[in-house]
Amino acid sequence: MIDTAILKQKLGDLDEDGVIQALDEFIAGNPSPEETQLVVEACQQGMEIVGDNFENGTYFVGDLMYAAQILTSSLETLKPLMSAGAGQASKGTLILGTVAGDIHDIGKNIFKALSEAAGFKVVDIGIDQPAAAFIEAAKANDADLIGLSGVLTLSIASMKETIEALQAAGLRDKIKVLIGGNAVSQEASDFIGADYWTKNAAAAVKKGLEYVS
Amino acid sequence: MSNTAELFAERSSVREDLFAGKRPKRVLVFPNFSLEAACGLADVSLLDSHYDPALAEKTYEKVCDTFYSDTFPMTNLRYPPVYQILGTKNWVLASNGAVQHPEIETMYEEDYDEFIKNPYDMIVEKFLPRVCRALDTDPINRGIVFAKALRSYSEQVTTYFATMGRISARYGYSTGLITSPMTEAPFDFLADQLRGFKAILMDCRRIPDKVEAAAEAVYPLMLKLAIPTQPYPGMQGFIPLHLAPYMNPAQFERLWWPTYEKLVVEMDNNNIGTTFFAENDWTRYLDYLTRLPKSAVAWVEDGDMQKYTDTFGKDHVFGGFFDPTITLSKSKEECIDVVKEMCDICMKSGHFFFTFNKSVMDIASIDIVKLQAVLEWVRDKAYY
Numbered sequence: 303m304i305d306t307a308i309l310k311q312k313l314g315d316l317d318e319d320g321v322i323q324a325l326d327e328f329i330a331g332n333p334s335p336e337e338t339q340l341v342v343e344a345c346q347q348g349m350e351i352v353g354d355n356f357e358n359g360t361y362f363v364g365d366l367m368y369a370a371q372i373l374t375s376s377l378e379t380l381k382p383l384m385s386a387g388a389g390q391a392s393k394g395t396l397i398l399g400t401v402a403g404d405i406h407d408i409g410k411n412i413f414k415a416l417s418e419a420a421g422f423k424v425v426d427i428g429i430d431q432p433a434a435a436f437i438e439a440a441k442a443n444d445a446d447l448i449g450l451s452g453v454l455t456l457s458i459a460s461m462k463e464t465i466e467a468l469q470a471a472g473l474r475d476k477i478k479v480l481i482g483g484n485a486v487s488q489e490a491s492d493f494i495g496a497d498y499w500t501k502n503a504a505a506a507v508k509k510g511l512e513y514v515s
Numbered sequence: 516m517s518n519t520a521e522l523f524a525e526r527s528s529v530r531e532d533l534f535a536g537k538r539p540k541r542v543l544v545f546p547n548f549s550l551e552a553a554c555g556l557a558d559v560s561l562l563d564s565h566y567d568p569a570l571a572e573k574t575y576e577k578v579c580d581t582f583y584s585d586t587f588p589m590t591n592l593r594y595p596p597v598y599q600i601l602g603t604k605n606w607v608l609a610s611n612g613a614v615q616h617p618e619i620e621t622m623y624e625e626d627y628d629e630f631i632k633n634p635y636d637m638i639v640e641k642f643l644p645r646v647c648r649a650l651d652t653d654p655i656n657r658g659i660v661f662a663k664a665l666r667s668y669s670e671q672v673t674t675y676f677a678t679m680g681r682i683s684a685r686y687g688y689s690t691g692l693i694t695s696p697m698t699e700a701p702f703d704f705l706a707d708q709l710r711g712f713k714a715i716l717m718d719c720r721r722i723p724d725k726v727e728a729a730a731e732a733v734y735p736l737m738l739k740l741a742i743p744t745q746p747y748p749g750m751q752g753f754i755p756l757h758l759a760p761y762m763n764p765a766q767f768e769r770l771w772w773p774t775y776e777k778l779v780v781e782m783d784n785n786n787i788g789t790t791f792f793a794e795n796d797w798t799r800y801l802d803y804l805t806r807l808p809k810s811a812v813a814w815v816e817d818g819d820m821q822k823y824t825d826t827f828g829k830d831h832v833f834g835g836f837f838d839p840t841i842t843l844s845k846s847k848e849e850c851i852d853v854v855k856e857m858c859d860i861c862m863k864s865g866h867f868f869f870t871f872n873k874s875v876m877d878i879a880s881i882d883i884v885k886l887q888a889v890l891e892w893v894r895d896k897a898y899y
């Protein structure tokens with residue numbers, strides 16, 4: 303069995319080769335689904351280290367993207383070894399997308415990777431998504447949270463429309479709305495009527511956990 | 516002397532003092548609107564204005580009539596007819612006429628070694644056909660397409676600058692902040708046009724040696740881009756800076772900075788100043804920027820204005836910070852308070868000009884009346 307503390311640290315240190323090597327050795331030992339689950343959790347905890355380092359200014363956006371890449375490919379490697387239905391219970395369901403008119407998705411994907419690592423079920427509806435798409439996904443998945451991403455100034459208007467549509471659909475009171483991306487600010491958030499705004503994905507994950515606890 | 520001539524003389528003296536490193540009489544007002552925003556304001560089709568120079572001229576004038584400015588208040592860098600002739604994948608015309616820049620990968624990871632050996636040939640022979648559908652053909656037709664595109668480009672540029680000249684003469688605008696060709700930091704060119712935002716940041720981790728060599732290899736081409744074929748006095752090139760705020764300090768110092776510094780210094784040696792747009796927040800790199808020749812002018816998106824004033828602004832011209840979209844949520848008085856506070860800090864340097872933190876992209880993202888008030892406040896009150 304692999305030392306999960308070391309694996310976690312390797313991911314936290316963005317040591318891609320180290321992570322790949324550790325996982326290869328782990329897989330060669332024909333691990334059980336339960337053992338695999340522990341390793342998945344170690345990877346996710348490694349992302350917490352990354353998130354903390356980003357928050358305290360040691361890591362930058364490129365580092366965060368690299369970490370998300372390492373995490374995604376690690377989970378891809380481990381997936382075949384996990385039994386169906388195994389894994390921790392989801393902490394809550396998050397509908398996430400980039401709002402209408404905006405095709406930027408790097409920030410959204412980082413927030414997605416960190417949220418999944420923290421145990422959320424994330425339904426990613428993609429880029430340039432109209433209000434109706436968020437509502438449909440929220441209904442179909444019984445969402446706890448909605449995350450709106452947008453970096454263009456015009457995304458502010460799209461975010462406002464999305465929240466108004468949620469209200470009209472009678473969903474606003476049941477769902478907390480988090481907004482993020484370069485375009486958001488306190489003023490924008492007041493104007494849009496979001497519950498929480500941030501340009502820091504790691505901080506948003508903590509807030510999300512607060513909302514569902 | 517006519518009113519226009521007086522305006523021109525007054526504005527030009529402010530601009531000249533600023534660029535000569537002297538404390539000008541007042542803060543130069545340089546707002547910046549995109550063609551999208553201008554069309555929204557004039558209520559004309561963006562798509563049509565790409566193809567109809569007379570319509571574009573009226574559109575620009577609407578901006579000039581609405582907002583106070585000391586210089587021509589727009590910068591147009593994109594020419595859709597050229598992209599259509601070339602069939603570009605990196606510049607795509609949306610149905611509403613907006614020029615979109617989707618993320619593309621023109622150069623693959625396996626191309627690095629050849630690119631480092633011969634960047635020019637690789638760009639011409641391999642990358643251009645990859646990114647321009649119409650160039651992906653036999654050499655003869657490729658030559659014809661290229662000639663058509665070049666012809667169209669020079670027509671567009673000439674028309675645009677002639678329009679700008681006519682309008683500037685009518686409104687008595689002084690010369691702006693940018694007067695000579697645009698180029699890119701070598702690393703940013705690799706990122707924006709060749710590898711893509713995501714891929715280059717992964718390359719910095721996985722194959723830093725190749726990235727470093729590629730930036731060096733492309734540097735002479737970026738310098739060539741910046742030097743006009745016929746030099747003239749007062750050349751001031753434009754460099755939009757891109758990737759550095761997303762990199763960590765070690766990557767920045769090794770992979771991003773050296774070729775950029777070399778470019779700016781070499782431009783300065785050729786009597787070309789640079790106006791760079793510091794996208795995002797560059798505060799943590801201020802020590803580096805402060806080392807640049809005095810001819811480097813900063814247009815700053817975001818950051819600590821006090822630090823800019825105390826370091827870079829001591830010897831260099833700078834402006835920016837002001838977010839015009841606050842006019843949607845704040846009252847007129849609050850907006851003016853924001854500008855006033857900014858001027859109080861930045862004017863201490865004696866080298867400050869007024870501009871927006873980025874061009875207004877969409878007219879719906881600002882309040883016209885409040886923004887008018889802000890610009891007029893700067894014109895009337897921001898005296899040194």
Ligand code: B12
Pocket residue numbers: 363403404405406407408409410412413448449450451452453454455456480481482483484500501502503504506614615616617618712757794795816873874875876
């Ligand atoms: C990379 C980039 C691109 C790439 C996008 C690649 C991609 N797949 O996303 C490409 C080259 C394709 C691109 C295209 C364009 N871009 Co662009 N782009 C950028 C750039 C440089 C970085 C954006 C980014 O990814 N940042 C890094 C991420 C990690 O930061 P972030 O998004 O803020 O995310 C963080 C947090 O905000 C948070 N977060 C993000 N989303 C969410 C969501 C939730 C729910 C939460 C809680 C948190 C959260 O988590 C992240 C990590 O902490 C910005 C510059 C800038 N200052 O933002 C310009 C910028 C956004 N682009 C701009 C423009 C104009 C465009 C184009 C319109 C250009 C054109 N003419 O075609 C096109 C877009 C077309 C369209 N309709 O969208 C302008 C917008 C100006 C404006 N006034 O709106 C900017 C600001 C550049 C500038 N300074 O002028 N762009």
